[in-house]
Amino acid sequence: MTDRRFVAACLQMRSGMTVAANVDEAVRLAREAASGGASYLQTPEMTNVLVRSREELFDRILPEEADPALAAFQELARVLKVWVHVGSLAIRLEGERAANRAFVIDPSGEIVARYDKIHMFDVDLPDGESWRESQTYRAGEQAVVVDLPWGRLGLTICYDVRFPTLHRALAENGAELLASPAAFTRKTGEAHWHVLLRARAVENGAFVIAAARGARHEDGRETYGHSLIVDPWGRVLAEGGEEPSVIMAEIDVSKSPDIRKRIPSLENGRRFAVQPLPSAPAMLHDVNP
Template identity: 80%
Template sequence: MAGTAAERSFVAACVQMRAGKVATRNVDQAARLAKQAAEAGATYVQTPEMTNLLVRSRDELFAAILPEEADPSLAAFQELARALKVTLHLGSLAIRLEGDRAANRAFVIDPAGDIVARYDKIHMFDVDLPDGESWRESATYRPGEQAVVVQMPWGGLGLTICYDVRFPTLHRALAEHGAEVIASPAAFTKKTGEAHWHVLLRARAVETGAFVVAAAQGGRHEDGRETFGHSLIVDPWGRILAEAGEEPGFILAEIDLDKVADIRQRIPSLENGRRFAVTPLPVEPATLREAAS
């Protein structure tokens, strides 16, 4: 259920980080920037994917992470939300699961310090690139199976993480189930970010008629990777309201959710969408194609 008229506008912040291999340092970095954002007027503060730890080595990762109930980073962030009196959205933390798997898990923490939503990243980035670079998220992380829209005082917040941005059906489903703001925290690589980051986030906003808030990792990290940065806040018309560079910091924008209703009325693509079947046509034999030519 949407909030009252008085609650339909709020200030959102993206905290941009350059996380490394030591969780306590990452927590300190995020907390310092979140505090600055709150002091600047933000009541919803989002951090990037992998706020607590960014490390490529599987052995180093599992030597550092803990189950949710024992994770000191999560406890510290709950206390931070309580102290700042803000909604603190952890883009994701690396959380140990049973066996040899982890979760790439987002947490939404309310101003009382209580966890009001969790989301495990659904889509895993598994790819072998022509330059020899290889990524296998599914070898380490267990994919999520449940999309999440959490009801905030002002309306619905849809949760995604990084690679999820390439799957528009997820975003449409979130919007159809009440999301007026869609979160897209990320640790996008520099190369793919330069090519696709802006266009993907703006497209997801336009397609859903929702605000998109995307806190990012940026710069060269301890493990050698380079992330794109450029945290963004995009309105339902696809306009960029705020953008960061590559350095750690934060950005702010006012979110006026009356704009969501206005845009969705002007372009009612969520209502106009129809289910349809796909009929695969037979492949024409090469001999017939050659004869026709």
Template identity: 75%
Template sequence: MAENSRSFVAACAQMRSGKDMTANVDAAAKLIREAAESGAAYVQTPEMTNILVRSRDELFAAIMPENVCPTLAAFQELARGLEVYVHLGSLAVKLDGHRAANRSFVIDPEGEIVARYDKIHMFDVDLPNGESWRESATYRPGESAVGVDLPWGRLGLTVCYDVRFPTLHRALAETGAEAIASPAAFTRQTGEAHWHVLLRSRAIETGSFVIAAAQGGKHDDGRETYGHSLIIDPWGRVLAEADHDRPGVILAEIDLAQSAEARRRIPALENGRRFGVLPQTSDPTPLRDVGT
């Protein structure tokens, strides 16, 4: 950690997870070790770190409930051995025979789980190229926003499709988050169109750092993800980027004092107002100029 107690080095471990959970865990562990050896105190992995597979049958044959998940236990031991915060962007965790959770875990340097977050917004879309996804058919959506206090400040938790919902990010910022995690497995099509602009917008709107570890490349089940893991400052500047879709590590120095400075310069959180929405009328009354 830097001398400033508000500063730390953050890392994103970009992955290409597949159907083999053992291989995925080994790949993630290698990248986490590389990040820690490069000075990272906080390392984030992407959404679906443990498995990326489209078949429900294959998924449910592989995953386990949280309390008996050897993958989670392995990462707890790794965090303890490296003495770093390990943020598993998400694991697929079995809830019952029909539903799973897309669940983030933040593990502290003692190996303890200090935060859990279940992805709230389900990716149920039909894309122009014929690609179709119904995440809600497999995963139970979360119901609560989650923030966690780290030694340097508060981190808000989101996962992938959540990035398209600014109200979630604003709520996290309004309750003290100065950095927001956005681990993802963005499709190549939507990533090429929207990944950078969405993440930079969420940083600018909230005056927060955004840390986004991504899946990238062609996966075992045939899907393609965009990669391009990003770390963005509260002014919307890209501090680090994996400018490709291959596995690897990016790092950046995070000074959370910069969040307060950005919010002072553009106090959008402070200036926000609650408002209603009037019903549409067939003959709307024109607005009057102020003072008339």
């Protein structure tokens, strides 16, 4: 591997309840990014549809082999000769369940990696709002890394960003690039989006690429936007606003091993025991310096 530099693009979207319209928006942004020199394009979480009602969701989604959005993105990768990372699609599974599934597609249109979101956002908020992703989506059980021409990419989706052990495991398995496509709510995004993504970059000595959704959506929800590309030192290389847009940055993956030598937390981490209370079992934990 000689030249480890490439231009990454985040396609910030405002997906609604109609799959075809969402695909059209993504294709328009992808063409803009490719014409600007990007060779890796990332879309947000739930690129194909964003709808609150479980019944309406299942009226709109299909199994992977029949999904029109996935087929469109495979064709887009072939036509533009770029890597297309679909942040995630809602994919129908058996038994009235769905997967929140990411796809990495190479420039020939072949799917080279799939990742099902591991961590489900299940919460009851003080204002009465409630989310139960696990009632609709089957949680993934496998962390995934994939080799791009410039370096190894670790896949995550949205709520996964709050679980640093997943990102550490990806980094320990060679990922120098970490993907975090998302649909953060406005309130949590304003409070935590930047600090979480920059922390994942710094503690792993990795670039973080995070395509987001922004503004008010057709189903009434508001997402934060502010797609980010962050370097391993925690510097923000590119940031979006709230509206649909393309953000791009040149990434030199060779900077990741250089920074890991300066702050060798991956090498210095150790296993340790926590002294338990009399009624609690001992547990082992990873050190995060």
